[in-house]
Amino acid sequence: MDGRRCPRAGENTVTAQAEHERAVVDAVPTGLHIAGDWRPAASGDVFEVEDPSVARPLRTVADAGTDDALDALTAAHEAQESWAARPPRERGEILRRSYELIHERIDDLALLMTLEMGKPLAEARGEVAYAAEFFRWFAEEAVRIDGGYATSPDGKDRLLVMRRPVGPALLITPWNFPLAMGTRKIGPAVAAGCTMVVKPAEQTPLSMLALAGIMAEAGLPGGVLNVVTSSRPGEVVEPLLRDGRLRKLSFTGSTAVGRLLIAQSAEQVLRVSLELGGNxxxxxxxxxxxxxxxxxxxxxxxxxxxxxxxxxxxxxxxxxxxxxxxxxxxxxxxxxxxxxxxxxxxxxxxxxxxxxxxxxxxxxxxxxxxxxxxxxxxxxxxxxxxxxxxxxxxxxxxxxxxxxxxxxxxxxxxxxxxxxxxxxxxxxxxxxxxxxxxxxxxxxxxxxxxxxxxxxxxxxxxxxxxxPAAPFGGVKQSGLGREGGRAGIEEFLETRYLAMPAS
The missing domain is CATH 3.40.309.10 (Aldehyde Dehydrogenase; Chain A, domain 2)
Structure with missing residues (x-):
């Protein structure tokens, strides 16, 4: 005998599974996604993402600070005008291609979600499919943004109503549905013509980073979707809310944090939609x-x-x-x-x-x-x-x-x-x-x-x-606004009225 131990029954299977898990995790970019590029945090800082099933680190990702967040907003601001000018069909087709790519990779995305969040694989697969449906739904809504034309009651004027994107939006997503809560916000923003800065929860950033890669592959231009991962949410969020270039906040999380964000959003009178706590x-x-x-x-x-x-x-x-x-x-x-x-x-x-x-x-x-x-x-x-x-x-x-x-x-x-x-x-x-x-x-x-x-x-x-086809949201301290359904895209649109004489 040469001294090498023969593997026991099942050992090869366990090793193969562990190697597959590692490969899926390692395939995810771990930098910040800003202006179409992947880059480290300016400080070089990183933080650990934990596997809650074994209470051990799974991966490290870039830990953004204030400068990184403002760079992401600059990218979104600079991309806003050209992105809003893209034809609605083109925006919808990018969402449709993203939907298809998500389904092609449903197994790996589900495994990634299970590893960083803990839910069973069958349930993770269900969330990935649910998340993809928001892209399919809003791909179809992109071409249905409407307006209006009317004669004034006295007949002297023509009243023209148009819809336009709100502008750069900050989307803050929770850890419990790391993919679906992202697509539920990103889908209508893309369809409406808004650029974005996304701040995923520090416990589960990998699913969002994987999604950013998929959307870039689907043809989303650089600067439209910027992802900033951070273990210091206050340090990256508050400066964005106080910056006049940001026009919209969408947040899913606790009521306590929602109250704070409302107060911080008041300075720039931001459009705010919040999905908060429940009982x-x-x-x-x-x-x-x-x-x-x-x-x-x-x-x-x-x-x-x-x-x-x-x-x-x-x-x-x-x-x-x-x-x-x-x-x-x-x-x-x-x-x-x-x-x-x-x-x-x-x-x-x-x-x-x-x-x-x-x-x-x-x-x-x-x-x-x-x-x-x-x-x-x-x-x-x-x-x-x-x-x-x-x-x-x-x-x-x-x-x-x-x-x-x-x-x-x-x-x-x-x-x-x-x-x-x-x-x-x-x-x-x-x-x-x-x-x-x-x-x-x-x-x-x-x-x-x-x-x-x-x-x-x-x-x-x-x-x-x-x-995805229904308006999701609550009353009282459970939030403001609705996500999903026809109401979902309304949160990312402004109404503009043009008056002109009849002759």
Missing amino acids: APFIVCEDADLEAAVEGAVQAKMRNIGEACTAANRLYVHESVAPEFTRRLAERMGAMVVGRGTEPGVEVGPLIDEDGRGKVGRLVGQALDAGAKALTGGEPAPGDGYFYAPTVLVDVPADAPMLHEEIFGPVAPVVAFSDEDEAVAAANATPYGLVSYLYTENLRRAFRISERLDTGMIGLNKGVVSN
């Missing part, structure tokens, strides 16, 4: 189809490991069906497989970081201390990463913090109610109003309750409401 109620009436309601609750709660602003945060179930509903829900969630998202059969990946898992643990601990009972879960799950077991709680007190804060994790608190008025009052007792879910087989009740819910979106007998 979604999930109402199950006594006449609901329980099997459908449980499946909808799993979708609404466990999508993205519960780390979604649309996640069902409070489950209100009629007292007559609450015991059976919670039994079925606990059985379903307790059987879900927790693990690294790249592993076969895994349904629940890790939370994004230790702070995220710590918050979930704190909220669960407070509820248990106040008398709630865990039917399943209630503690971290084993593993090297930031795992938390799917959890169903009952007897949750009305003043438990988890009923008033976004949990952002795989925890479903169930509260029984006795009548419709009680359920609606509880559902509306929050400063947030992003989405609500309602399960009932009674059509009149469905409309009656839906009209009373103070929320921007409603899932009626449906656990997922997101659709």
Whole structure:
């Protein structure tokens, strides 16, 4: 024998998977994307992107500072006039080609997302497909930007209404949907003729960097899309908001940060659209189809490991069906497989970081201390990463913090109610109003309750409401404006009125 060890069964497969993962990560540019070029941060600084399933560094990327951000805005500003003059069809075709390239690379993009964010591969593939749909939708909207022509009431003038791009926009995207939240903003901006500076979340910048490369390949001119990665968001964002060349802000994230950005945007009176926090109620009436309601609750709660602003945060179930509903829900969630998202059969990946898992643990601990009972879960799950077991709680007190804060994790608190008025009052007792879910087989009740819910979106007998063709957004402290649907492109357009004499 020559002393070399023969590989054990399965070892080659594991090594091949690790090599493939490394190759996908290494293929992503890690510099700043400014004026069509990839470059390091002016300071030379970098920061680490972590794999939350193993709590270890995945890759380092450029860590931008103020000068880099202003360079990106300069590039966007200089490209704005020529980009706005491009024919709408041409802008739409670039989006269409980007859509096709995303689908060609769906497997690698999904793997990249799983590695930097944690969601299981099947769910990551779903997000990539969903993200691509925003490009297809807005490719078609680019050629439908309209205006108007009318005669004034006195007949003396002609009134001409035109639409024009708002101008350079700052797009700030969150970590939980690193590709879809980018395309939902970039798609309408490109279609409308706006240039952009994109600041992705520091936890998940790789998906956005990969997208920038795809769009350049699809023919997007340099300077139209500029990507600035940074671990110091305040240092790069505030100077942009106070610079008169910027005309638009679109942000998805927490309400607390949204308030700060509104204040900073006031100096230049920027157009602002914000998709902020949620505290979604999930109402199950006594006449609901329980099997459908449980499946909808799993979708609404466990999508993205519960780390979604649309996640069902409070489950209100009629007292007559609450015991059976919670039994079925606990059985379903307790059987879900927790693990690294790249592993076969895994349904629940890790939370994004230790702070995220710590918050979930704190909220669960407070509820248990106040008398709630865990039917399943209630503690971290084993593993090297930031795992938390799917959890169903009952007897949750009305003043438990988890009923008033976004949990952002795989925890479903169930509260029984006795009548419709009680359920609606509880559902509306929050400063947030992003989405609500309602399960009932009674059509009149469905409309009656839906009209009373103070929320921007409603899932009626449906656990997922997101659709690129629909206007996504909330009321109250859940945000301003809408993304997706016909309303999405309106956020990036100004209306110009031209008056001229009839003769």
